[in-house]
Amino acid sequence: MNQSNDAIRQANRRALPKFLLIMFCAALVGGTFGYCAASFGLEGVAGALGRAGEFFSLSVAPWLLLGCAVAQPLAVLPPYRSAKKMLTQWDGEDEDVPARAERTLSAATLACNVFMLAAMFLMGASYAAPLLTSEEPSLLGLLGVPVFFIVTMVECLLFQQWVVDLTKRLNPEKTASVYDLKFQKKWYDSCDEAEKLLIGQCAYKAFLAMSKVCGALWLIFTLSALFLGTGLLPILAVCLIWGTGQITYSYWNIRLDRPGTELL
Numbered sequence: 001m002n003q004s005n006d007a008i009r010q011a012n013r014r015a016l017p018k019f020l021l022i023m024f025c026a027a028l029v030g031g032t033f034g035y036c037a038a039s040f041g042l043e044g045v046a047g048a049l050g051r052a053g054e055f056f057s058l059s060v061a062p063w064l065l066l067g068c069a070v071a072q073p074l075a076v077l078p079p080y081r082s083a084k085k086m087l088t089q090w091d092g093e094d095e096d097v098p099a100r101a102e103r104t105l106s107a108a109t110l111a112c113n114v115f116m117l118a119a120m121f122l123m124g125a126s127y128a129a130p131l132l133t134s135e136e137p138s139l140l141g142l143l144g145v146p147v148f149f150i151v152t153m154v155e156c157l158l159f160q161q162w163v164v165d166l167t168k169r170l171n172p173e174k175t176a177s178v179y180d181l182k183f184q185k186k187w188y189d190s191c192d193e194a195e196k197l198l199i200g201q202c203a204y205k206a207f208l209a210m211s212k213v214c215g216a217l218w219l220i221f222t223l224s225a226l227f228l229g230t231g232l233l234p235i236l237a238v239c240l241i242w243g244t245g246q247i248t249y250s251y252w253n254i255r256l257d258r259p260g261t262e263l264l
Contacts, residue, residue: 053128061125065148068122072115072152076159079108084166098170105163112156112163119152207245214242 083104090097126145157178164178176186191199221234 057125057128061122062145062148065119065122065126065145065152068115068119069148069151069155072111072155072159075111075115076108076155079104079111080159080162080166083108087166087169102167102170105167108159108163112159115152116156119149119156123149207249210245211242214238214245218242 083101086097086101086104090101123145161178164176168174171190174187174190176183176190180186188196188199217238218235221230221238224230225232225235
């Protein structure tokens with residue numbers, strides 16, 4: 001026990017100086033920023049950011065949403081067709097072919113997810129300025145934006161179905177349909193131990209990335225609320241997302257750590 005306590009104290013001593021240095025640098029940067037904001041004022045910056053946001057919402061976001069609808073097939077179809085060609089020409093002997101096909105399909109799925117998130121952001125951004133200002137939304141905003149958004153989302157759904165169906169050809173034990181409301185659970189249940197381990201490692205990396213990004217956004221939105229008047233909502237949104245991840249992780253850690261509990 002004493003040796004264990006000594007090891008814990010030594011680890012803390014080694015990590016503490018670096019931690020304190022980071023905290024000092026953060027405080028120095030924050031203090032400098034606060035002094036500059038108090039001395040020179042940021043009203044002009046806040047106004048410029050507001051005008052830039054309105055311009056983006058009214059004049060840029062709708063066209064970017066149209067670009068998503070056009071660009072998504074160009075980004076997703078080539079890797080999908082490449083993977084399909086690999087499997088069509090596969091003789092069943094070279095085990096590297098299915099692995100390369102799955103990696104290629106993963107790239108197609110990643111592209112779908114990026115376009116889906118971009119479309120959701122641009123859809124909200126397109127209507128942000130008209131609702132916050134006295135300007136009337138344009139015809140493009142009223143009619144074009146919903147159409148572009150729906151087209152992008154339908155494309156994403158169809159491409160995901162194609163990817164899942166092609167993956168199921170590689171793994172006949174997987175039978176879940178992408179249109180099933182419990183698709184993710186059924187897909188996970190059909191995975192073997194190696195696939196579940198990979199999913200767990202990816203989820204861990206995603207959790208770490210989310211925690212770091214939420215921490216950085218909390219700091220940015222807190223400073224912007226203090227000096228730019230952006231309000232409470234951005235801070236609340238980040239804390240809700242961050243808290244959901246942290247609380248969910250802790251809850252399942254407690255629940256699954258109980259003796260006799262079967263792991264998912």
